[in-house]
Amino acid sequence: MLHAGETPPGLESRVGDARLRFAADADELATALPGSDVLLTWDFTSDAVKEVWHDDLARSLRWVHTASAGVDRVAFPELLATPLTLTNSRGVFDRPIAEFVLGAVLAFAKDTARSLALQRDRTWRHRETETIAGRTATVVGSGPIGQAIAQLLGAAGLDVRLVGRRAADGVHAFDELPGLLPDTDYLVLAAPLTDATRGMLHSGTIALLPERARVINIGRGPLVVQDDLTAALASGRLAGAALDVFEVEPLPADSPLWTMENVLISPHMSGDVVGWKDMLVELFVDNLQRFRTGRDLRNVVDKERGYVSSSGGKA
Numbered sequence: 001m002l003h004a005g006e007t008p009p010g011l012e013s014r015v016g017d018a019r020l021r022f023a024a025d026a027d028e029l030a031t032a033l034p035g036s037d038v039l040l041t042w043d044f045t046s047d048a049v050k051e052v053w054h055d056d057l058a059r060s061l062r063w064v065h066t067a068s069a070g071v072d073r074v075a076f077p078e079l080l081a082t083p084l085t086l087t088n089s090r091g092v093f094d095r096p097i098a099e100f101v102l103g104a105v106l107a108f109a110k111d112t113a114r115s116l117a118l119q120r121d122r123t124w125r126h127r128e129t130e131t132i133a134g135r136t137a138t139v140v141g142s143g144p145i146g147q148a149i150a151q152l153l154g155a156a157g158l159d160v161r162l163v164g165r166r167a168a169d170g171v172h173a174f175d176e177l178p179g180l181l182p183d184t185d186y187l188v189l190a191a192p193l194t195d196a197t198r199g200m201l202h203s204g205t206i207a208l209l210p211e212r213a214r215v216i217n218i219g220r221g222p223l224v225v226q227d228d229l230t231a232a233l234a235s236g237r238l239a240g241a242a243l244d245v246f247e248v249e250p251l252p253a254d255s256p257l258w259t260m261e262n263v264l265i266s267p268h269m270s271g272d273v274v275g276w277k278d279m280l281v282e283l284f285v286d287n288l289q290r291f292r293t294g295r296d297l298r299n300v301v302d303k304e305r306g307y308v309s310s311s312g313g314k315a
């Protein structure tokens with residue numbers, strides 16, 4: 001078994017007599033990976049697995065677990081084509097991300113960023129703020145994270161439409177999205193990065209949103225054509241954006257997004273509440289027990305889903 005990236009807390013004492021190899025970077029991974037049957041990738045911003053991949057690994061490796069909900073960092077064709085089992089960490093981040101999104105909605109509605117800016121200037125300036133009750137949120141992504149967001153925003157009084165791949169009970173099909181955009185106040189992107197979702201928000205779809213709309217992206221940066229969104233925010237074509245993920249991470253210092261007053265930027269942290277790493281270890285250790293006793297694993301990912309690799313996005 002092998003783990004790549006930062007050391008997960010308490011993992012070593014939890015794996016019984018399984019032999020752990022640690023790899024902090026691509027070079028160490030290239031040495032450690034051959035002969036391993038399990039790979040735990042702990043760093044959702046690293047392209048190390050893709051960098052060191054070669055076909056022999058397809059024969060030895062039987063299971064890859066990502067310490068993330070998104071599997072895009074390992075969703076490259078050579079790995080997806082192998083018979084190995086891919087599992088992710090869905091479930092850990094749902095509620096934290098939903099709270100993060102609600103916080104962003106409230107920050108926009110209550111003009112919080114402006115209050116902080118005025119406070120820094122010791123300026124007392126009364127304004128009227130918006131209510132969130134009755135506003136419309138369109139949440140793209142009907143997995144556990146999207147569902148948690150929809151549930152929390154709904155509980156807060158927003159009128160929520162959930163959009164998934166296919167129509168289902170309470171879920172709109174992805175191809176219905178253009179019809180939902182014109183009366184959207186908050187567009188929340190919580191979809192995985194797939195063939196269908198990459199670049200889904202571009203100048204054409206932005207043009208369908210009303211000028212009052214705000215975009216909240218807690219999914220993956222490449223869901224959005226960032227230049228198109230930046231231009232729309234700069235011109236006032238859109239009212240605002242809360243962005244936790246970007247085409248390139250960390251967001252380069254020269255990005256115009258940093259200084260826009262209507263943009264909230266956070267460094268890919270929407271799900272990372274205190275204790276999240278312990279929860280990830282818990283999930284992995286449980287799955288490891290299952291793996292070693294031949295039982296079904298939790299959180300198996302459908303490798304045929306059309307996931308695309310987000311590699312190359314790291315600065």
Ligand SMILES: O=CC(=O)O
Pocket residue numbers: 044067068069070071093268271
């Ligand atoms: O981005 C983090 C994750 O996919 O869990």
